[in-house]
Amino acid sequence: MSDVVNITEAAAFQIKEMMKHNGEEGSFLRVAVKGGGCSGLSYGMAFEQEVGEKDQQLEQFDIKILVSEGDAPILNGTTIDYKQSMMGGGFTIDNPNAIASCGCGSSFRTATNTGTPENC
Template identity: 35%
Template sequence: MTPAEPITVSDSAARRIAAIVAKEGGETRALRVSVEGGGCSGFSYKYDLTGAGEPDDLVIEKDGATVLVDPMSLAYMEGAVIDFVDDLMGQSFQIRNPNAVASCGCGTSFSI
């Protein structure tokens, strides 16, 4: 079954992304989320603020926020939910990835 959206952005993540981009100003218009090799579990998520996407990026727009994901990263993240959590442990973006079979305690590293 293919999800309606390849990647979903939660309401709290959209609000936080929009606030960060507004504060940065200038050319910053979006949050790029990508997957890189490395990390303690094999792959890690990377977050970058950017001004423009690439022609083949997946563009997710929600409540004034824009998230960009490149096609290579999308292959590892399909069906994931990008969330922003603010709790006693702190504030962080978290990705709930149905493709990950294991992840480390830091929450930014995973294996498939």
């Protein structure tokens, strides 16, 4: 059984490095969905100190992850990875619930949630 959000070992390493660099060790990693982007929904990741009343808590690779109750169905089964190439590196998000996404991959929609698309 998979978690709402799964992070790969490569992503975990990069997240820990970012936490260390920003003085955020011990913080939670919030994974969120918000309206916007070409396809209607966008992903967000941020470090937070507090757990909200309606947050689900996960832990993977010693990283504490928060997902709001409202975002959990949209993110269910999502995998966050980190890819490095000659052009640099970046996080990739594979969401099995996304039925359409924009070319950059940071905006998407699901069968039940189209969000609020913006012109790109």
